[in-house]
Amino acid sequence: MTKRSSIFAFALAAAALAAGPAAAEDAAAFFKGKTLTFMTPGSPGGGYDTYMRSIIPYLEKKTGVTVVPVNDGGGGHRLVVNKTYAAKPDGLTLLLTDGEATLAGQLLDVPGTRYDLQKMNWIVRANGEKRIFLFTKKSPYKSIQEAKTVGKPFKVGAVGKTSAEGMAAALAAHALGLNIKMVIGYKGSREFVRAALQGEVDAISPSESSAKRFSKGGRLLPQLTLARERSELFPNVPTAFEAFKVSKESAFWLDFNSAFSEVGRAIATSPNVPADRLAFLRKVFTEILTDKAFQAEMAKKRRPISYADHKTLEKAVSTVFGALNAERKKQVQHIILEKFY
Amino acid sequence: MEYFSLLSEGFLRVMRPDLLLIMLAAIPFGLIFGLVPGLSGLTALAILLPFIYGMQPLQGLALLLSAHAVIYTGGSVSAIILGIPGSPPNAATVLDGFPMARQGRGGEAMGAALAASGLGGIFGVLVLVAILPILEPIVLLFGSPETFFLALMGVAFIAVVGEGPMQKGLISGALGIFLALFGYQSVTGVPRFWFGSDYLLDGFRIIPLALGLFAIPELIALSSKGRAVAHDSDESKITFAQVKEGVWQVFRHPALFFKSSAIGAVVGVVPGVGGETSPFVAYAAAKQTSKHPELFGKGSIEGVIAPESSNNAKEGGALVPTLAFGIPGSTGMALLLGGFLILGLEPGPEFLKEHMDLGVGLAMVVAISNLFAAAVMILLARHIAQITHLEGHILAPLLLAVVVLGTFASKQNPMDVVYVFVFGGLGYILKELSYSRAALILGFVLTNAIESSLHISLRSYGWLFWMRPVSLIIIALLALGILWPTVKRRMRARKASAS
Numbered sequence: 128m129t130k131r132s133s134i135f136a137f138a139l140a141a142a143a144l145a146a147g148p149a150a151a152e153d154a155a156a157f158f159k160g161k162t163l164t165f166m167t168p169g170s171p172g173g174g175y176d177t178y179m180r181s182i183i184p185y186l187e188k189k190t191g192v193t194v195v196p197v198n199d200g201g202g203g204h205r206l207v208v209n210k211t212y213a214a215k216p217d218g219l220t221l222l223l224t225d226g227e228a229t230l231a232g233q234l235l236d237v238p239g240t241r242y243d244l245q246k247m248n249w250i251v252r253a254n255g256e257k258r259i260f261l262f263t264k265k266s267p268y269k270s271i272q273e274a275k276t277v278g279k280p281f282k283v284g285a286v287g288k289t290s291a292e293g294m295a296a297a298l299a300a301h302a303l304g305l306n307i308k309m310v311i312g313y314k315g316s317r318e319f320v321r322a323a324l325q326g327e328v329d330a331i332s333p334s335e336s337s338a339k340r341f342s343k344g345g346r347l348l349p350q351l352t353l354a355r356e357r358s359e360l361f362p363n364v365p366t367a368f369e370a371f372k373v374s375k376e377s378a379f380w381l382d383f384n385s386a387f388s389e390v391g392r393a394i395a396t397s398p399n400v401p402a403d404r405l406a407f408l409r410k411v412f413t414e415i416l417t418d419k420a421f422q423a424e425m426a427k428k429r430r431p432i433s434y435a436d437h438k439t440l441e442k443a444v445s446t447v448f449g450a451l452n453a454e455r456k457k458q459v460q461h462i463i464l465e466k467f468y
Numbered sequence: 469m470e471y472f473s474l475l476s477e478g479f480l481r482v483m484r485p486d487l488l489l490i491m492l493a494a495i496p497f498g499l500i501f502g503l504v505p506g507l508s509g510l511t512a513l514a515i516l517l518p519f520i521y522g523m524q525p526l527q528g529l530a531l532l533l534s535a536h537a538v539i540y541t542g543g544s545v546s547a548i549i550l551g552i553p554g555s556p557p558n559a560a561t562v563l564d565g566f567p568m569a570r571q572g573r574g575g576e577a578m579g580a581a582l583a584a585s586g587l588g589g590i591f592g593v594l595v596l597v598a599i600l601p602i603l604e605p606i607v608l609l610f611g612s613p614e615t616f617f618l619a620l621m622g623v624a625f626i627a628v629v630g631e632g633p634m635q636k637g638l639i640s641g642a643l644g645i646f647l648a649l650f651g652y653q654s655v656t657g658v659p660r661f662w663f664g665s666d667y668l669l670d671g672f673r674i675i676p677l678a679l680g681l682f683a684i685p686e687l688i689a690l691s692s693k694g695r696a697v698a699h700d701s702d703e704s705k706i707t708f709a710q711v712k713e714g715v716w717q718v719f720r721h722p723a724l725f726f727k728s729s730a731i732g733a734v735v736g737v738v739p740g741v742g743g744e745t746s747p748f749v750a751y752a753a754a755k756q757t758s759k760h761p762e763l764f765g766k767g768s769i770e771g772v773i774a775p776e777s778s779n780n781a782k783e784g785g786a787l788v789p790t791l792a793f794g795i796p797g798s799t800g801m802a803l804l805l806g807g808f809l810i811l812g813l814e815p816g817p818e819f820l821k822e823h824m825d826l827g828v829g830l831a832m833v834v835a836i837s838n839l840f841a842a843a844v845m846i847l848l849a850r851h852i853a854q855i856t857h858l859e860g861h862i863l864a865p866l867l868l869a870v871v872v873l874g875t876f877a878s879k880q881n882p883m884d885v886v887y888v889f890v891f892g893g894l895g896y897i898l899k900e901l902s903y904s905r906a907a908l909i910l911g912f913v914l915t916n917a918i919e920s921s922l923h924i925s926l927r928s929y930g931w932l933f934w935m936r937p938v939s940l941i942i943i944a945l946l947a948l949g950i951l952w953p954t955v956k957r958r959m960r961a962r963k964a965s966a967s
Contacts, residue, residue: 177806177810180518199670203652203657210666237658286654312612312921325611327924327929429812429814
């Protein structure tokens with residue numbers, strides 16, 4: 128390397144080093160004083176809303192933005208995703224998404240889906256939970272193994288075909304060879320829990336925190352964790368891989384299901400947002416979600432934080448879409464939309 | 469005895485200066501949100517929710533509950549004096565309240581509506597406290613088949629709530645059902661009649677529909693005639709005596725009051741039927757059993773007492789599943805549940821075992837708020853009703869601004885404002901042709917409950933889903949409700965021929 132080229136390389140490196148903080152400063156300056164729209168499909172007072180509204184004061188303090196919260200669960204939770212995807216690419220529109228339903232919309236070509244999650248900019252995940260299979264006290268079976276052996280169908284309650292717990296139950300039943308009959312149409316998790324307590328359905332598959340809340344007093348009986356690792360909230364409940372002899376094909380479906388829950392309650396923004404603003408948003412949200420005081424505040428509200436960075440989310444999204452060839456996609460559509468109805 | 473000690477303990481528990489101050493602050497807030505068309509109880513609660521962070525549980529919940537409990541009390545006033553429901557459940561009050569205002573009896577209608585609201589709210593609370601110790605088994609009695617039959621009962625009353633002939637009521641109800649079919653269908657996951665529009669993907673919303681149907685035709689009438697709502701004559705001057713007379717009317721109709729409040733409390737207990745249903749069902753039941761059904765829709769005081777008693781009684785009932793299982797009995801209760809979780813409380817059977825005192829305290833907050841709101845509004849009624857003497861060309865633009873802003877505020881969606889005018893056009897045509905707008909609303913609000921609960925019932929229980937004790941009781945009541953007018957007519961005819 129000549130002396131001149133060394134000087135040139137040094138100058139370039141110095142410029143690059145200086146540009147990093149400068150870009151961050153530019154991004155920070157951009158957000159200061161602006162109005163940011165933060166949307167969620169969850170209704171006011173619910174889980175998504177609590178996460179969103181708890182983050183807002185921290186976000187305003189750290190960035191100087193004024194946040195306008197929007198709750199819009201329309202179109203099976205897809206309207207807010209459409210709006211975020213079509214928003215101006217300036218980083219001023221954020222979405223706290225219902226990962227499973229959002230993924231299902233695109234995967235199953237549900238009418239009204241106008242987004243591509245692989246092009247969406249993922250920021251962080253606030254919470255992602257494993258699903259627990261619970262039997263009701265009035266269920267005809269005492270254990271999930273007995274249900275499989277007898278083979279007589281049992282009823283599983285859910286909100287809809289493409290709701291998180293509906294898809295989890297269908298994929299798990301297909302993977303493990305369970306004979307289930309899906310009963311859908313409940314407005315939300317509380318309604319299908321009520322149905323379970325009444326004996327209207329025999330089983331449900333809510334998130335682990337909901338399962339913990341509703342199984343208090345032995346009213347619902349946990350059977351199975353739908354993941355490779357056990358749930359911290361249910362250390363004594365076996366995973367599907369422990370409770371059953373799982374073939375390679377079955378493992379594919381169980382892992383596919385886990386990839387869905389991996390996205391969970393994630394925060395995203397529209398495609399093509401400038402890289403410096405994106406980096407700034409990721410840094411701010413990471414600081415908020417890993418802050419011990421914030422985590423304690425959320426734990427008190429029974430809304431735990433299980434942080435994941437954008438790389439984990441991008442990987443989970445590409446696992447869901449990348450794992451499927453045309454034939455597999457047809458199979459997924461059949462399992463989720465037809466097989467148990 | 470235990471019941472009364474529960475009540476008195478709960479009462480003493482909320483008689484704290486800090487709690488009374490919080491209630492005093494929340495009640496006017498709730499009343500204003502009720503009064504202004506478009507601003508719903510849900511919006512009021514969403515605004516108040518962030519303020520409860522850091523409060524003690526009873527303080528935070530008192531703030532939310534006090535505001536929420538009195539929304540419909542405020543809404544009844546706009547329904548009567550302007551013919552515009554403050555919130556969708558007040559639409560049933562328009563049917564007779566507004567004709568009374570036009571006859572210069574606005575004071576009497578308001579007195580009756582406010583007293584019925586306040587006392588109905590207290591009735592709901594008494595029911596709640598009575599069943600607090602046995603909430604779980606009671607709520608478990610009401611599954612999807614019962615929700616279906618209760619919603620069906622509402623549909624059966626569509627023809628009865630109609631202002632015009634029965635056939636026209638049924639056509640309006642069918643139109644309401646049709647409009648409710650637009651948008652995303654949760655059972656199949658497929659949107660219907662959405663024509664590629666994101667707005668229609670979500671289906672039509674109740675606020676633009678209710679305001680369009682009721683407000684726009686009145687605004688057209690006000691601006692085209694330019695006259696005030698009430699005819700300006702000496703007889704129509706609103707006096708406190710008129711308001712007092714209205715209050716007394718509630719006491720002169722005890723059976724009607726108890727029946728309507730009981731309907732409200734039962735509809736509140738059953739999650740999923742929808743809070744908008746109870747005032748219509750109470751109205752229809754009142755019309756069917758009234759000695760003067762022909763006066764309904766023309767300014768009958770019974771037509772005001774029935775929906776208003778049930779409206780506020782419903783909220784006591786809606787607290788039942790909220791406290792028993794953490795399952796909200798109405799949309800407002802869903803937000804209240806968010807409040808519970810923010811304050812670190814988890815409603816459910818375990819919650820009631822540990823915090824029965826808090827449950828009774830909350831019931832008392834609802835009772836006191838209802839009483840206080842009714843008293844304040846009765847004292848102010850005479851002054852508020854002066855609006856009915858404002859000339860149309862002054863009042864109409866003011867109201868139009870309120871309607872547009874209220875609609876926009878509910879979802880911050882400009883398309884909602886466009887649809888207020890679309891439904892306004894429909895409302896104008898229906899009004900001119902004497903088709904019932906109330907029946908349309910009732911058909912609209914019940915469709916979703918009927919569709920989902922029928923689907924669940926069939927999947928879960930098969931074709932014999934109706935063979936359950938509570939379902940059979942509701943079916944019997946339904947049959948009685950449908951056959952009663954015929955039975956009554958025959959009895960009268962027999963009496964007449966005998967005499």
